[in-house]
Each structure stands twice: as C-alpha cells, then as structure tokens.
Amino acid sequence: MKAIMIEGPHKLRIIDMEKPQIKNKDDVLLKIISGGICGSDIGIYNGTNSLATYPRIIGHEYAGIVEEIGSGVTNVKIGDVVAVDPVRSCGKCYACKNGRHNVCSTLEVTGVHRDGGFCEYVVTSEKYVYSTDLGKDNDYLVSLVEPYSIGMEVNNRANIKEEDTVLIMGSGPIGCCVMQVAKSRGAKVVMTDLVDNRLERAKDMGADVVLNVLKEDLSSKIEEITSNEGFPVIVDTVCSPRSFEQAVELASPAGRVIVLGTTNKVSEIPQVNITKKELDVKGSRLNNHCFPEVIKGFEMGSLTPKKLCTHVFDYKDAQHALELLQNSPDETCKVILKF
Ligand SMILES: [Zn+2]
Ligand SMILES: [Zn+2]
Incomplete structure (x- = not known):
C-alpha cells in the first residue's frame, strides 16, 4: 500500500x-x-x-x-x-x-x-x-470529526452554555469548530481575526459578531457587546504570549479562559487579574471521548x-x-x- x-x-x-x-x-x-x-x-x-x-x-x-x-x-x-x-x-x-x-x-x-x-x-x-452516516458523497468529511472534537473539548472545559457570550480569538479551523459547537449549545459568539476572508467564513458558519482587530479596537467593542462586564468565556486560538495576556484582561468576573497554545514563550500576567475576577484559566488538549457527540452534530446539521x-x-x-x-x-x- x-x-x-x-x-x-x-x-x-x-x-x-x-x-x-x-x-x-x-x-x-x-x-x-x-x-x-x-x-x-x-x-x-x-x-x-x-x-x-x-x-x-x-x-x-x-x-x-x-x-x-x-x-x-x-x-x-x-x-x-x-x-x-x-x-x-x-x-x-x-x-x-x-x-x-x-x-x-x-x-x-x-x-x-x-x-x-x-x-x-x-x-x-x-x-x-x-x-458515521453522512451519505456516500460526504464520506470524505468524516475525517473532520477529529478537529471538531477539539472544539467540543474546549466547550466542555469552558462549560459553555446558553447564557454565555463567548469570545473566540482567531478564526482558523479550530476557532470555527469551537464556535459551531458553542452555537449548537445556544451561546452567543464573537470572533476575531486579522484576515477578512476568515471572518466572512466564520460569519457564514454561524458567528454572531466578527471583528477585524486590525481595523477595530476590541476593548471599545466590549462595552457594546457585554455591557462593559467582559466576556464570560474567552477561547484563545491565536496562542501567542500577548493573546493569552489579552484573554485574561478581557474576561468577566467569574469567567473562564481556555488556552490551546503549545508555545514555551512567557506571557506576563499579574496574579491580581486572575484573583480579583476569580477566573478559571484552563488548558484544553485533544479530546476526551467527544467523537459520539460530534458525530451527532454532523448528522443533525448543527456542525x-x-x-x-x-x-x-x-x-x-x-x-x-x-x-x-x-x-x-x-x-x-x-x-x-x-x-
Ligand atoms: Zn489536528
Ligand atoms: Zn494514562
């Protein structure tokens, strides 16, 4: 072979x-x-x-x-x-x-x-x-159960639910997978990127609000979107030292920050920013038995x-x-x- x-x-x-x-x-x-x-x-x-x-x-x-x-x-x-x-x-x-x-x-x-x-x-x-049964013409898409399982794991780690407003930093494949799972749970999702093409795709796939952070200032948008409370859930798929710092800054009290990066470069995060808001800062890696639920989403069309x-x-x-x-x-x- x-x-x-x-x-x-x-x-x-x-x-x-x-x-x-x-x-x-x-x-x-x-x-x-x-x-x-x-x-x-x-x-x-x-x-x-x-x-x-x-x-x-x-x-x-x-x-x-x-x-x-x-x-x-x-x-x-x-x-x-x-x-x-x-x-x-x-x-x-x-x-x-x-x-x-x-x-x-x-x-x-x-x-x-x-x-x-x-x-x-x-x-x-x-x-x-x-x-999985997606019909013969769509069999090739079954290979994408795995990347969606990454998105499902993030949703599980962040305990994303209907009343949450989720900020996803980065609109690449993983960002879009996280978003569609969050949407299927009824959450509101805001996505950012530097590339308009990616934001258009994210919007087409179901994101509520998309923002090009080269053109618009995210902090000033927070007031409008979250009544200045910050985001209850932030998922950092940009994974740079700075994006992690920003995620902690933009989270609301009692918020959750999910980290996916594998860089060993250091972020500077003052402890008080985590303590005063009692943030949950969590890593998310691969998937923990998420395939059945993803497959359900594929078959029902929510993903x-x-x-x-x-x-x-x-x-x-x-x-x-x-x-x-x-x-x-x-x-x-x-x-x-x-x-
Ligand atoms: Zn992968
Ligand atoms: Zn083991």
Whole structure:
C-alpha cells in the first residue's frame, strides 16, 4: 500500500509498504477514505513540532471504510464508514483513572508519536472507531470529526452554555469548530481575526459578531457587546504570549479562559487579574471521548464540516497541499486529502 511518510524536516515521500493485517480479536482493518491536514502536520513537515519523531506516517484526522473485522468485534461491521480517535492512553495513570485520558502521562497520538492515517490501510482496535452516516458523497468529511472534537473539548472545559457570550480569538479551523459547537449549545459568539476572508467564513458558519482587530479596537467593542462586564468565556486560538495576556484582561468576573497554545514563550500576567475576577484559566488538549457527540452534530446539521473545507486534493499531491496550507493561510481553512 501507499503511505505519506515524512522522513525528516521538509522530506515528504510517498512510499510503498506492506498492507497491515488484523492481529487481535478486536482489530478492524480500514480502507482509508480521507485525511484532514492540521497545523501540527505542517509542524512535523517543517521540523517545528517538538513532539514528533521521524520517520513518521503523518495524519491524525482520518476516516475509513471497515473492510475486515476481527472475531470479537461488535462495535462496527464491514462497510461502515468510521472516524478514528487518535488519542492513545495507558489507562493506569492519575489522569486516566480520573477520566482524563487525553492528558495521560504517557499519552501518544497517532500521526505524531506513532504512525498515523495518511496511508491506504490502517489496522486499529474497534474501541477507537466510530460509525458515521453522512451519505456516500460526504464520506470524505468524516475525517473532520477529529478537529471538531477539539472544539467540543474546549466547550466542555469552558462549560459553555446558553447564557454565555463567548469570545473566540482567531478564526482558523479550530476557532470555527469551537464556535459551531458553542452555537449548537445556544451561546452567543464573537470572533476575531486579522484576515477578512476568515471572518466572512466564520460569519457564514454561524458567528454572531466578527471583528477585524486590525481595523477595530476590541476593548471599545466590549462595552457594546457585554455591557462593559467582559466576556464570560474567552477561547484563545491565536496562542501567542500577548493573546493569552489579552484573554485574561478581557474576561468577566467569574469567567473562564481556555488556552490551546503549545508555545514555551512567557506571557506576563499579574496574579491580581486572575484573583480579583476569580477566573478559571484552563488548558484544553485533544479530546476526551467527544467523537459520539460530534458525530451527532454532523448528522443533525448543527456542525457543517463542508463549510470548513476549502480544498480537496488527491493524496499523491500531499506535498502541494501542505505547502498551500502553509503559504496561503488567507485562502485556506481545512484542506482534505482523498485516498
Ligand atoms: Zn489536528
Ligand atoms: Zn494514562
């Protein structure tokens, strides 16, 4: 079978390798349909993802058709279209025992720490796959269950509910996923960005208010939008040292600030800004069993992966797709590879 292998920074090759086979009773063999390209895939390609090791078959957003099942599989049947949760955890550490396996102390993610889904076939346990029915024409969108699961996790961490006004800093793919989940919970959502194209997409996908912070001053808008109270929930998808500082400043008393960044650069945040408003400042990483709820949103139409996807390429054009995403962030949102 063919696989997209990153042999080292800037070295992408489509290689031939042996088709994997079912070994355990609970294994399923998937014929991969599609894979979504994520910022972290670009980081592996560029050599800027400190978590990755080489050589690596990338891809943690992927979907496939069940082609074969082990003797003990009951969760799915042959012919099912499934999304694959990339989180692999130990089940024994403190986080795992406390229902937080997505931050397992020996966490591994397929496509980052071990081989991923950008190849023609994958064998995995049935416990990581989730059946989805979007109709044959939309099967390729099932690979976007994973990025939406990031958005679901953020909503769970921030406990976003109907009466909340949510500020999402940044209108890239993750910002849009967070927004659509928040909208499905009845919250009001304000989104920011520096690029009008992205803001237009966010608005089209359901954001209530969009703001280009190059042209408009966010602080002066707060009075109008929140009666000068600040935002009860702020999600920082910009992930710069300054955006984190701003998020803490713009939060309302009793607010929640959700951080997604992986930078090790320092933000300067006076303790009093957290204490006096009794803020919850929380990280959000990957997803904690969010696939079923995302799939429900896909099937009911409250989440619209089709609007997130701007480009579809054949997997053979993977290098071109990665470079397009890297070089034209203004024109791209989610880019999907078809296998
Ligand atoms: Zn991703
Ligand atoms: Zn663990």
